[in-house]
Amino acid sequence: MSEDFFLQSRSRSYPFTAIVGQDEMKRALLLTAVDPSIGGVLIMGHRGTAKSTAVRALAALLPPIPDEPLTITLTLPDGVVEKSVRFSGDGAPAGWRPVPFVDLPLSATEDRVVGALDIEAALARGQKAFEPGLLARAHGGFLYIDEVNLLEDHLVDLLLDVAASGVNVVEREGLSVRHPARFVLVGSGNPEEGDLRPQLLDRFGFYVHIETITDVKQRMEVVNRSEAFRRDPEGFTRKWAKEEAQLRQRIQNARQLLPEVEIPDSLLQRMVELCLRLKVDGHRGEITLSRAARAMAAFEGRKRVTSRDIRRVAVMSLQHRLRKDPLDEMESGEKIRQAMKGLFVGSSA
Amino acid sequence: MKPLLGLRDPLFALSLLAIDPGLGGVVIAGPPGTGKSLVARAARVFWPARTPFVEIPLHVTVDRLLGGWNMGLSVSSGVLSVEPGLLAQAHGGVVYVDEINLLDPTLLAILLQTLDRGQVVLEREGISRRFPAQFCLIGTCNPAEGELPPALQERVAFLVRTRTLQDVETRFFIARQAGQRLILPEDMVAAVHFARKILPTVTISKRHLQEICAVASRTGVQGNRAEIFAVRCARANAALHRRTMVTQGDVDLAIRLVFVPRGGGESLPVSEEMDAAFDRAEGSAQASRSSPQSARQGETTAAATHPNEATVEKTSRNTQAASGERMGSRAIADPGWREAASQMAGAVPLPGVRNGGRFGPSGRHAAGLNWQRGRHVRSLPGRLSQGRLDVLATLKQVALRGGLQGKALSDRAIEIRPEDIRIKQFRRRSGLLIIFAVDCSGSMVLNRLMAARQAAIQLLKEAYVYRDKIALVNFCRQEAQLLLPPGGGLARATRILKQMPAGGRTPLPSAFLKVWEMTRNAASRWKVAGSMLVLITDGRGNEPLTPREDKQERRAQAEREARQLAMQLREHLVASLVIDTRKIFVPDGHARQLANWLGGHYVYLPDVQSEVVTALVRSEIQRIR
Numbered sequence: 001m002s003e004d005f006f007l008q009s010r011s012r013s014y015p016f017t018a019i020v021g022q023d024e025m026k027r028a029l030l031l032t033a034v035d036p037s038i039g040g041v042l043i044m045g046h047r048g049t050a051k052s053t054a055v056r057a058l059a060a061l062l063p064p065i066p067d068e069p070l071t072i073t074l075t076l077p078d079g080v081v082e083k084s085v086r087f088s089g090d091g092a093p094a095g096w097r098p099v100p101f102v103d104l105p106l107s108a109t110e111d112r113v114v115g116a117l118d119i120e121a122a123l124a125r126g127q128k129a130f131e132p133g134l135l136a137r138a139h140g141g142f143l144y145i146d147e148v149n150l151l152e153d154h155l156v157d158l159l160l161d162v163a164a165s166g167v168n169v170v171e172r173e174g175l176s177v178r179h180p181a182r183f184v185l186v187g188s189g190n191p192e193e194g195d196l197r198p199q200l201l202d203r204f205g206f207y208v209h210i211e212t213i214t215d216v217k218q219r220m221e222v223v224n225r226s227e228a229f230r231r232d233p234e235g236f237t238r239k240w241a242k243e244e245a246q247l248r249q250r251i252q253n254a255r256q257l258l259p260e261v262e263i264p265d266s267l268l269q270r271m272v273e274l275c276l277r278l279k280v281d282g283h284r285g286e287i288t289l290s291r292a293a294r295a296m297a298a299f300e301g302r303k304r305v306t307s308r309d310i311r312r313v314a315v316m317s318l319q320h321r322l323r324k325d326p327l328d329e330m331e332s333g334e335k336i337r338q339a340m341k342g343l344f345v346g347s348s349a
Numbered sequence: 350m351k352p353l354l355g356l357r358d359p360l361f362a363l364s365l366l367a368i369d370p371g372l373g374g375v376v377i378a379g380p381p382g383t384g385k386s387l388v389a390r391a392a393r394v395f396w397p398a399r400t401p402f403v404e405i406p407l408h409v410t411v412d413r414l415l416g417g418w419n420m421g422l423s424v425s426s427g428v429l430s431v432e433p434g435l436l437a438q439a440h441g442g443v444v445y446v447d448e449i450n451l452l453d454p455t456l457l458a459i460l461l462q463t464l465d466r467g468q469v470v471l472e473r474e475g476i477s478r479r480f481p482a483q484f485c486l487i488g489t490c491n492p493a494e495g496e497l498p499p500a501l502q503e504r505v506a507f508l509v510r511t512r513t514l515q516d517v518e519t520r521f522f523i524a525r526q527a528g529q530r531l532i533l534p535e536d537m538v539a540a541v542h543f544a545r546k547i548l549p550t551v552t553i554s555k556r557h558l559q560e561i562c563a564v565a566s567r568t569g570v571q572g573n574r575a576e577i578f579a580v581r582c583a584r585a586n587a588a589l590h591r592r593t594m595v596t597q598g599d600v601d602l603a604i605r606l607v608f609v610p611r612g613g614g615e616s617l618p619v620s621e622e623m624d625a626a627f628d629r630a631e632g633s634a635q636a637s638r639s640s641p642q643s644a645r646q647g648e649t650t651a652a653a654t655h656p657n658e659a660t661v662e663k664t665s666r667n668t669q670a671a672s673g674e675r676m677g678s679r680a681i682a683d684p685g686w687r688e689a690a691s692q693m694a695g696a697v698p699l700p701g702v703r704n705g706g707r708f709g710p711s712g713r714h715a716a717g718l719n720w721q722r723g724r725h726v727r728s729l730p731g732r733l734s735q736g737r738l739d740v741l742a743t744l745k746q747v748a749l750r751g752g753l754q755g756k757a758l759s760d761r762a763i764e765i766r767p768e769d770i771r772i773k774q775f776r777r778r779s780g781l782l783i784i785f786a787v788d789c790s791g792s793m794v795l796n797r798l799m800a801a802r803q804a805a806i807q808l809l810k811e812a813y814v815y816r817d818k819i820a821l822v823n824f825c826r827q828e829a830q831l832l833l834p835p836g837g838g839l840a841r842a843t844r845i846l847k848q849m850p851a852g853g854r855t856p857l858p859s860a861f862l863k864v865w866e867m868t869r870n871a872a873s874r875w876k877v878a879g880s881m882l883v884l885i886t887d888g889r890g891n892e893p894l895t896p897r898e899d900k901q902e903r904r905a906q907a908e909r910e911a912r913q914l915a916m917q918l919r920e921h922l923v924a925s926l927v928i929d930t931r932k933i934f935v936p937d938g939h940a941r942q943l944a945n946w947l948g949g950h951y952v953y954l955p956d957v958q959s960e961v962v963t964a965l966v967r968s969e970i971q972r973i974r
Binding site: 046047048049050052103104105106107108109110111112113116117118119120122123124128131134146147149150153173174190191192193194195212213214215216219220222223224226227230231 | 500565574
């Protein structure tokens with residue numbers, strides 16, 4: 001009975017292109033795929049709005065990356081040893097591998113996140129070996145945390161350290177290990193379940209606030225597609241394969257174009273002006289905004305950033321960087337839109 | 350079938366879930382002793398034989414839930430083996446949690462994450478594994494013991510209530526059944542099994558789909574799960590009635606079952622339609638009844654009825670009506686309060702009511718790192734008598750000092766020295782639960798509420814450091830309301846003002862009852878070290894829990910109750926603060942009396958300001974931390 005029902009329904013991920021509406025969320029995820037240096041996406045909002053579906057769908061959409069091994073440096077009593085580790089990835093041509101996409105569950109323990117002594121090797125053979133953790137697997141790819149605001153504090157601290165330095169250092173159980181760990185952080189959650197630590201919030205390039213679709217026609221489409229996918233995941237995926245391939249190609253083209261994209265000085269100046277108007281602390285605001293605008297232009301197939309590009313990415317780049325005033329009822333997205341008035345007009349520079 | 354009267358809604362919802370596990374789950378709410386777990390366990394027969402039905406105890410550990418090392422087998426066989434947890438065992442079947450609203454929030458989050466993924470993602474203690482875990486969820490809860498977490502409610506199609514039936518016969522039957530199995534009629538079970546087979550052929554028209562989606566938009570539910578559930582519910586009901594087309598009746602039923610509890614409607618009204626549907630499902634067509642509802646809903650089969658049942662139900666309703674309208678309506682809205690109140694007053698619990706013993710006073714416990722409870726954070730050298738042995742860490746220690754000498758575990762003779770012993774260290778959060786109770790009766794309400802809200806928001810922003818939880822209760826008119834449940838974030842706190850009733854009488858005892866419900870299991874449910882009450886009021890209570898007609902009596906009763914409850918609350922609070930907002934100061938007024946009963950501090954603050962309130966609370970926190 002239910003076994004068949006279940007097995008066919010959830011064995012593969014829902015196609016990204018088949019997600020109805022939620023354009024802001026989709027745009028944020030796509031731009032991060034174009035330029036990982038934007039620094040990840042945090043999607044917060046209503047439950048049951050395809051947040052994690054979209055993130056997992058993105059993983060299937062990403063073009064493969066060159067298959068380079070991870071170098072792990074072990075400090076032993078008799079000197080320093082370097083070891084290369086490869087994580088198997090199937091479904092990619094030789095020399096390439098799928099973009100690492102690591103799901104960090106709330107229940108993960110610290111040793112599995114940072115890596116630890118390989119217990120099987122130690123107990124079965126008395127060997128002292130390092131078993132890489134989730135951070136090693138995520139290197140060069142994405143690290144996804146669903147319900148990120150519920151993650152245990154000590155894991156958050158750990159992530160913050162590694163995200164800031166790009167290096168994972170393990171000093172435990174008589175091991176001394178380090179390896180690079182650069183990844184794009186993607187998080188999702190419902191703000192009513194609890195707040196996010198401000199330091200962690202600051203780590204994310206984009207912040208997307210997601211709400212329930214209210215349009216009845218779109219809701220009907222959501223139900224229809226969800227049912228169709230559950231009934232026949234293979235067939236449904238096949239139906240959307242062409243759209244998926246096109247979007248994948250578009251991301252790839254945008255990545256190639258990205259180094260050539262330029263921002264006119266006048267626009268750059270106005271971006272800084274916008275951040276000043278909004279009293280955004282530090283420089284992360286304008287850095288993210290300019291990277292996002294360039295990725296937007298590249299995604300549109302242009303080599304020159306326009307005012308329109310900036311208007312489309314400003315809210316997601318800045319809204320989590322504004323100072324919170326509990327007395328202020330105005331929504332931060334609206335505040336940014338008002339501050340942009342007169343700064344970025346028309347579709348050209 | 351007579352004795353099943355009060356369990357019809359749950360039974361019906363469970364049969365739909367058995368027809369389509371895509372409905373996610375059923376949560377059965379109701380006061381203790383109304384047969385919640387009886388019906389949940391009995392419904393097992395709705396599923397095919399050998400379908401896993403896994404019960405999860407409240408004290409389950411994460412390892413047991415998700416899986417972990419099988420130490421016994423590992424040591425005896427010499428090969429390390431991983432044992433799948435309860436959720437993996439439930440793959441293809443049902444997970445059942447009794448009193449699911451009391452499940453530790455961390456465990457609940459893990460459970461729901463697994464439900465969403467359909468897979469156990471095990472990344473713990475050196476293990477990296479995946480197990481398929483596709484299941485649906487059945488839970489029971491007593492709403493008087495704690496709010497149903499919204500994240501849970503959103504993932505299941507149905508929240509149904511057991512009906513409290515007043516007739517002696519039903520109660521007697523349930524009491525006699527306690528500990529025994531409830532046997533469901535065979536034809537009902539057969540109808541469910543048949544429905545499951547034809548479900549894939551059932552279709553829904555565009556018009557009906559549109560109606561369901563329009564209702565979703567109108568009621569403003571969060572997310573798209575509600576309409577997906579409603580469509581599935583309508584199809585399952587059609588299948589139960591051996592139809593392959595969804596009718597208007599199916600849609601009406603789905604809207605009622607799925608959207609009403611989500612729209613804030615506390616419970617389903619006793620529905621004749623559902624009874625009619627059930628009678629048909631039982632397949633016992635004897636006499637036909639032609640009530641307008643059943644005619645509208647049932648387009649295929651004639652509704653059957655059992656004359657006896659109808660009489661019983663009518664009688665019980667009359668009894669309720671006769672006992673005074675106010676009392677009757679309260680009994681329906683929150684039947685649990687009476688039991689709760691009697692427990693609080695230290696009275697003998699009613700038969701079938703669990704006494705409060707399991708929830709020890711949560712007040713005066715310090716928390717933090719310890720050797721017994723909470724989340725396992727690390728393992729440290731120690732003595733065996735000190736706490737729980739971490740076998741794996743201990744073996745690692747032996748391996749690291751060369752104690753294994755390259756031999757495998759199967760060689761058995763492994764020498765474990767005292768310095769190898771590793772004891773698990775756990776962490777309990779050491780935050781506080783700070784409850785604001787705000788009097789919103791009478792006039793000048795807005796000032797008080799604004800101040801409390803602002804203080805709550807300010808404290809929420811500081812709450813990261815100590816993981817404090819903030820709650821806000823307001824009381825006015827007939828009853829106190831929980832506006833901000835503990836653990837709700839800033840987003841929820843800022844919305845408070847938009848949904849607030851005010852004026853009328855002062856139901857202080859009701860507010861105390863709400864506070865007591867939160868504090869008595871605060872340690873286990875909210876992971877806090879203690880609770881603190883901030884009461885903002887300008888007068889005394891005049892609306893008791895037990896209805897009184899006469900004005901004088903009402904006031905006296907309210908005062909008696911307030912005093913009784915305050916003394917009980919005192920045991921559960923680490924601190925309390927009564928802020929008196931009367932315009933004219935009265936020495937030894939009611940507010941000061943309340944502070945005495947609560948064993949807390951009294952502050953006179955006629956023009957209540959949020960900064961002052963925040964500062965007062967902060968200094969109180971610092972004193973006890």
